Amino acid sequence: MTIAPPAPHDTRATAADPVDVLGSSAHEQVIFCRDEATGLRAIIAIHDTTLGPALGGTRFYPYGSEREALADVLRLSEGMTSKAAAAGLELGGGKAVIIGDPATLKTPDLMRAYGRFVDSLSGRYFTAADVGTTAGDLDHVGESTEYVVGSNRGSGDSGFSTAYGVFCSMRAAAEHLWGAAGLAGRHVGVEGVGKVGSHLVELLLDAGAQVTVADPSATSIDRLRQAHPGVAVRSSVLDADVDVYAPCALGATLTPATVPQLKAALVCGAANNQLLDSSVATLLRERGITWVPDFVANAGGLIQVASEIWEHTPEQVRARIAAIGTTVRDILDRAQTIGELPGDVADTIVQERVDAAPARDRRDA
Structure with missing residues (x-):
């Protein structure tokens, strides 16, 4: 080090x-x-x-x-x-x-x-x-290094890809909880409508969901209202009467103090590090709330920019992002079957993949 x-x-x-x-x-x-x-x-x-x-x-x-x-x-x-x-x-x-x-x-x-x-x-x-x-x-x-992805010279902004991965994750989790109808007719509260959350709102509306949003940026809210006038706006969606809470801004919004305020049955969003600490996952389960691990749901942007390294086609990228939904479904099914937290199951999958990797010289990674 x-x-x-x-x-x-x-x-x-x-x-x-x-x-x-x-x-x-x-x-x-x-x-x-x-x-x-x-x-x-x-x-x-x-x-x-x-x-x-x-x-x-x-x-x-x-x-x-x-x-x-x-x-x-x-x-x-x-x-x-x-x-x-x-x-x-x-x-x-x-x-x-x-x-x-x-x-x-x-x-x-x-x-x-x-x-x-x-x-x-x-x-x-x-x-x-x-x-x-x-x-x-x-x-x-990129003028100083070749080791950069996601620039305008490459695959560009990854906001839509991140949103699409979250959407596929949320849809899979909704089907796990509520059956084949998935997100149709469900109420989703999206927290943060920037370059990821705004795309997620559009995907949710297209899927037949009702959407309420919150964002401290008046500019972001105005931009969203122009695109989608029917979307409701609140100062906070964390305590709103919604089926799904989608944190898409900064992390650590789920804490021992905020979990009791949740009315949603499902938490799935784009923000990193959504839980203040690991104990919050247990609090969510005790309240009957399903949490989709953030590092699984929000990998769409990573998949897009990583595709530049291997020169994958847009079709390959979209298919790989859509496969996040299959991973989420497997995690939730496995968690339900063995009685573990979804986050613990996801951590196990990560460790299994790391442990199975062949030895390599990390100095030349």
Whole structure:
């Protein structure tokens, strides 16, 4: 594991902070990146390359400290290992975060500088877009490295693919719970209607579902209302009288405090790390609520951008994303049969796939 010290100008972080956060982490490599000329401060985390090179998006976010950013990138990169393995991809898990407000700090030069750090890893990590970054930003990253996917020069924005994977997952779970009618006539509360949630709303409406949405961004709500005037809007859908709660914004909305507020029988969405911690999965089951593990449901975008590495056709990509629904159905059936939590079953599938991988030199991942 390679760790550089935190940036000297961040007085809120000390030399001991990164070690404290890493703890017993199993990450292979963590890289702190700094470029004085552009103001870049970033962290790249490679969790596991057993199955292949790490792939994961770059999140641009105004973290309060480098310690907070490190905790986030470690959690997110570990989740990418599970996401890739659950989707059956020959990829490992990685993630990157850029510290700062993208509205004021992000520039083409900064993204090029970040690309040079990605390039220094010689293909151990492929980057893509995430919260705060776009396909256009990746165009600039791509001027400094070939290890970038999801740019306008590649397969482009992955929002629809992520939404389609969530939709296929939700439909499979709905059929598991309510029979062949699936989502038709069901009420879905979508939290977050950005580049993923807006596509999910359209897919749900086409499937005959009733949709209520929530998003703190007035711009996002206005854009959605123009496209779908009949969609209801609330300040929150977490406690709404819906059949399905679909978190599609930031994670950790499901906590010991919020689970009792849920009226939905099914939780399935695009957000990463939806549960505050693993105990929440038990709380959901105790309330009779089915949770589709987020790293399974939201793998559509990963499948799309990964297709650039292997030059898959759009038809192959769509078929592979649709297969997420089959995986969800298998997980829920298995969980019901053996009396385990869906998340535990999904974790077992991930571990089985990692354990079955042939030995490889991770330095050349």
